[in-house]
Amino acid sequence: MLRFAHMEYLWGLLIVPAFLLLFIVVTEWKKRAIASLGDKKVVNQMMPEVSLSRPLLKFILFTIAFAFLIIAAADPQIGSKMEEEKRKGADLMILLDVSNSMLAQDLPPSRLENAKQAIAQLIDNLHSDRIGIIVFAGEAYVQLPMTTDYSAAKLFLNTINTNMVPTQGTAIGAAIDMGMRSFDFKDGTGKSMIIITDAENHEDDAVAAAKNATEKDVMVNVIGIGSAEGAPIPVYQNGKQIGFHTDSTGKTVVSKLDENMGKEIAAAGNGTYVRATNANSGLNIVMDQINKVQRKTIDSKSFKDYEDRFQFFLAIAFVLLIIEFFISNRKSLRLSGLKLFEVKKS
Known part of the structure; x- marks a missing residue:
């Protein structure tokens, strides 16, 4: 049985669509700014370190980490023990x-x-x-x-x-x-x-x-x-x-x-x-x-001894944020110069 100790914190997940909208707006603005500089191929050659995929990857990692932080703040709990009890009432x-x-x-x-x-x-x-x-x-x-x-x-x-x-x-x-x-x-x-x-x-x-x-x-x-x-x-x-x-x-x-x-x-x-x-x-x-x-005796079952599970979501969010931090927005020229699958001509 899953429940949240602080259900109201889950409203923070509504910020995720705002992040997505902002990212789309900024990305489109960058594309138009680059296009205004001239021919696309020429501009790309002038900016060899610019990466279009890495900002997207960083955004995805950050957004998922943010969502997990919100869930952790809501403190998900799992009922670890089911107890059957009898009550006599009206x-x-x-x-x-x-x-x-x-x-x-x-x-x-x-x-x-x-x-x-x-x-x-x-x-x-x-x-x-x-x-x-x-x-x-x-x-x-x-x-x-x-x-x-x-x-x-x-x-x-x-x-x-x-x-x-x-x-x-x-x-x-x-x-x-x-x-x-x-x-x-x-x-x-x-x-x-x-x-x-x-x-x-x-x-x-x-x-x-x-x-x-x-x-x-x-x-x-x-x-x-x-x-x-x-x-x-x-x-x-x-x-x-x-x-x-x-x-x-x-x-x-x-x-x-x-x-x-x-x-x-x-x-x-x-x-x-x-x-x-x-x-x-x-x-x-x-x-x-x-x-x-x-009054009639009624059998009922309920979960007892709820255990916190926010630690798992917090740990995942922390790992994702570390990965996002070490991913650069720019291409690595050293890595891009490696052609591991290129067949050398004899």
Whole structure:
């Protein structure tokens, strides 16, 4: 199994085509400059030491050496040992509301940031469960497919914002349906969803979607985020708040947590409803319920003990650069004067 410890360094290989283009331009310029001096045969006789092939050879050696240096910097590693391990876990899909109302600050710094912090803490406490993330507003999108790579999950989590779904709204039902399509029901593991939302659902029948999920033994839990009193929705421009959302009459829109909707969805999904607060996100209560979900032992194989292999690429690059250094751009008159295969006339 091959991997690179610093994959980002491989972008340096894009410089190779630039080298090639520059070499072609310079070579053509030299040819035109020499041609402008006069007849080609006469000019060649006047410059017997000029070589056309050696600069090409030096360029090839240098370019290959450069490419190998870039690969060495990326630190290629080979998995030298395959280990088989067993894990006992379930599948957990997070459905995160990213509608504009999640910018309300009744749970500082905002509903969305509060939710992301809670999810990050949840990921830190996972051990063998697979996790996925779906974001939704007026539409739903898979942000992270099911994975046990918790580092990747936190990386994807950090990129979530309210601008990633172009259609505004709160389509909880669509998010539940997409979550169902994202599950692999063939492995027999327990499945559950955690919906984190202010529950202002205006787009579809989320209760019916949750009820359909239970038909495949998927538990649907809801964490209500926000307050009953509500809060205005900030409007940002270039990272700065410039005001609040208003309706068609110019009145400031106040977004309120709809606990009744959240409770209905959770009840239909045989799950738990919890209201998040600044002191408690509610995820621990929901996870207690999820821990009761059937867990199945799963066999998986992975490479361990990765060994660095950058030394080989570095050594080859070093040798090529030495060879390139000792190749002259000019012909060797002494060597060119040798005619090893010339038959002497007696």
